[in-house]
Amino acid sequence: MKKFTYETVIHYIICLILAFLALLCILPIIHVFFSSISDPKLLTANKGLVLHPLGKATLDGYRLVFNNNTLVRGYINTIIYVISGTTIGMIETIFAAYVLSRKNVPGAGIMTFIISFTMLFGGGLIPTYLVVSNLGMLDTVWAIILPNCVSVFNIMIMRTSFKSIPDGLVEAAEMDGAGHFQVLFKVVLPVSKSILAVVTLFYVIQHWNSWFHTAIYVKNRNLFPLQILLREIVLKNSTQAFADGNDPEELNLMKLLVKYAVIMVSIVPMMMVYPFVQRYFVTGVMVGSIKE
Amino acid sequence: MMIPVLAYFAVFCYAPMAGIIMAFQKYKPSTGLLHSKWVGLKNFTTFFNSYYFVRLLRNTITLSLKDIAFSFPAAIIFALMLNEVRSKFFKKTVQTISYLPYFISLVVVCGLVADFTEAGGVISNLFAKLGGPSGGLLSNPKYFHGIFVASNIWQNLGYSSIVYISALSAIDPQLYEAARVDGATRWQQTIHITLPALMPTIIIMLILRVGNIMTVSYQKVILLYSPATYDTADVISTFVYRKGLIDNDYGYSTAVGLFNSICNLFLITFTNKLSKKYTETSLW
Numbered sequence: 001m002k003k004f005t006y007e008t009v010i011h012y013i014i015c016l017i018l019a020f021l022a023l024l025c026i027l028p029i030i031h032v033f034f035s036s037i038s039d040p041k042l043l044t045a046n047k048g049l050v051l052h053p054l055g056k057a058t059l060d061g062y063r064l065v066f067n068n069n070t071l072v073r074g075y076i077n078t079i080i081y082v083i084s085g086t087t088i089g090m091i092e093t094i095f096a097a098y099v100l101s102r103k104n105v106p107g108a109g110i111m112t113f114i115i116s117f118t119m120l121f122g123g124g125l126i127p128t129y130l131v132v133s134n135l136g137m138l139d140t141v142w143a144i145i146l147p148n149c150v151s152v153f154n155i156m157i158m159r160t161s162f163k164s165i166p167d168g169l170v171e172a173a174e175m176d177g178a179g180h181f182q183v184l185f186k187v188v189l190p191v192s193k194s195i196l197a198v199v200t201l202f203y204v205i206q207h208w209n210s211w212f213h214t215a216i217y218v219k220n221r222n223l224f225p226l227q228i229l230l231r232e233i234v235l236k237n238s239t240q241a242f243a244d245g246n247d248p249e250e251l252n253l254m255k256l257l258v259k260y261a262v263i264m265v266s267i268v269p270m271m272m273v274y275p276f277v278q279r280y281f282v283t284g285v286m287v288g289s290i291k292e
Numbered sequence: 293m294m295i296p297v298l299a300y301f302a303v304f305c306y307a308p309m310a311g312i313i314m315a316f317q318k319y320k321p322s323t324g325l326l327h328s329k330w331v332g333l334k335n336f337t338t339f340f341n342s343y344y345f346v347r348l349l350r351n352t353i354t355l356s357l358k359d360i361a362f363s364f365p366a367a368i369i370f371a372l373m374l375n376e377v378r379s380k381f382f383k384k385t386v387q388t389i390s391y392l393p394y395f396i397s398l399v400v401v402c403g404l405v406a407d408f409t410e411a412g413g414v415i416s417n418l419f420a421k422l423g424g425p426s427g428g429l430l431s432n433p434k435y436f437h438g439i440f441v442a443s444n445i446w447q448n449l450g451y452s453s454i455v456y457i458s459a460l461s462a463i464d465p466q467l468y469e470a471a472r473v474d475g476a477t478r479w480q481q482t483i484h485i486t487l488p489a490l491m492p493t494i495i496i497m498l499i500l501r502v503g504n505i506m507t508v509s510y511q512k513v514i515l516l517y518s519p520a521t522y523d524t525a526d527v528i529s530t531f532v533y534r535k536g537l538i539d540n541d542y543g544y545s546t547a548v549g550l551f552n553s554i555c556n557l558f559l560i561t562f563t564n565k566l567s568k569k570y571t572e573t574s575l576w
Binding site for chain 1: 293294296297298300301303304305306307308309310311312314321370373374376377378379382385386388389390391392393395396397398399400402403404406407408412414417446449450477478511514515529532533536537542545546549550552553556557560561
């Protein structure tokens with residue numbers, strides 16, 4: 001028998017507050033989900049949260065999204081950018097972290113300074129824009145992938161993690177005549193799975209969610225990633241992305257459905273992935289907060 | 293092995309720094325960096341004397357301070373509350389759900405914010421019912437800061453509490469054991485054991501945050517503001533963006549951006565020094 005004390009009451013109140021907060025976190029998503037399968041006419045008239053499908057549930061919104069060339073193209077573009085951007089970022093990050101994690105590297109101090117200083121100070125928006133423009137990258141895929149493809153923070157957390165590998169492991173491999181690449185790929189990387197997972201996840205999120213670079217560097221609609229199209233549909237209420245081939249009256253009703261459906265389509269991949277990598281990013285955050 | 297990385301930083305970080313020269317020029321793309329007219333500090337004095345200077349500085353600083361005042365303690369309180377939960381399953385579930393908004397893209401978050409707070413949106417309607425003004429909240433300059441901060445908390449609460457939760461799990465359980473033997477209540481344990489143990493983490497996080505006062509998430513502001521709310525929403529970096537990329541006033545825009553970067557550099561160096569002196573924890 002548990003005694004009913006003051007402290008148990010507090011405990012239950014805390015649990016209630018937490019449950020309420022958790023509810024607040026998902027309510028907007030639930031609202032979007034049920035809106036996306038509601039009858040658009042009822043949806044226009046509705047004023048509160050949508051917590052069940054209004055009218056007969058319909059998949060019209062999703063049908064429109066997946067039959068729309070611009071949106072499908074945007075989705076494919078995003079996937080391409082995520083894969084290539086993450087690959088480039090990971091290669092650069094791993095190399096840099098490996099070099100900086102080794103002892104007795106000539107110039108390591110200066111290189112660390114060169115890299116970290118960019119966290120504190122930069123040229124700013126316009127000078128960066130002009131560099132990208134002078135390189136002839138405007139309106140190309142490179143302007144979307146390359147600027148910001150490496151993050152100083154990611155290099156630093158990976159370096160910290162590599163440093164924690166026992167020296168004996170690396171030295172033994174070097175005694176056996178392994179070169180730097182062999183040490184990196186056969187010794188360091190196999191024991192660093194969790195930091196690799198974390199940093200990969202960080203890059204994937206960054207590229208999946210990125211929109212600003214495209215917005216300033218790219219005008220060619222065929223290169224647009226999903227986020228830019230989302231901005232048009234969700235924030236600018238533009239129907240440019242799916243206007244062709246639909247009559248205007250139907251379009252206005254459909255606009256709402258498409259809006260909610262496209263939000264769902266864009267967030268579902270991330271929502272599926274993150275619970276599984278959750279335990280990794282807890283380690284990632286911790287490694288990052290350890291000071292040198 | 294360092295070559296690709298150094299090349300990246302040379303091209304995308306250090307080459308732009310050379311471009312800072314245009315802050316002192318009447319820059320024209322046709323004449324380039326080398327041949328544009330030199331105007332000295334004129335771009336800066338124009339900015340300091342303009343009507344925008346006070347407004348931008350005020351908005352940047354108040355928006356940041358409000359964000360710190362609410363988001364910062366929220367994450368700590370959330371972590372402390374989670375720490376009190378006895379059921380492992382409940383704790384894990386709440387944590388997982390609270391991380392979810394962090395993984396939603398800024399564009400979608402702002403889309404949701406707009407959907408809820410525009411005229412006819414769920415939150416706008418709720419506000420009107422409670423006696424607030426009818427019409428959209430998002431287009432009302434009075435509410436921009438509130439919307440900005442609240443949506444920041446919504447998106448980052450769970451994620452920013454991770455650091456504290458990990459720090460909490462590192463506290464030696466024997467301390468609590470001993471306190472219980474001495475008859476300390478849960479509340480006393482929180483005040484005398486948990487909080488002191490969290491202090492170093494809290495201070496580091498606070499330094500980081502204060503050092504960034506002049507950097508407001510401009511991407512978010514750009515997505516959420518409109519000419520109707522410029523009065524409270526426009527911050528230095530969004531002004532740089534508009535002047536530079538929309539009005540193509542490169543020299544002036546770079547000067548304003550440079551002013552912001554220098555303030556930032558100064559602030560972070562200063563907070564780091566302070567913390568080195570008083571807490572022995574510092575970033576470098």
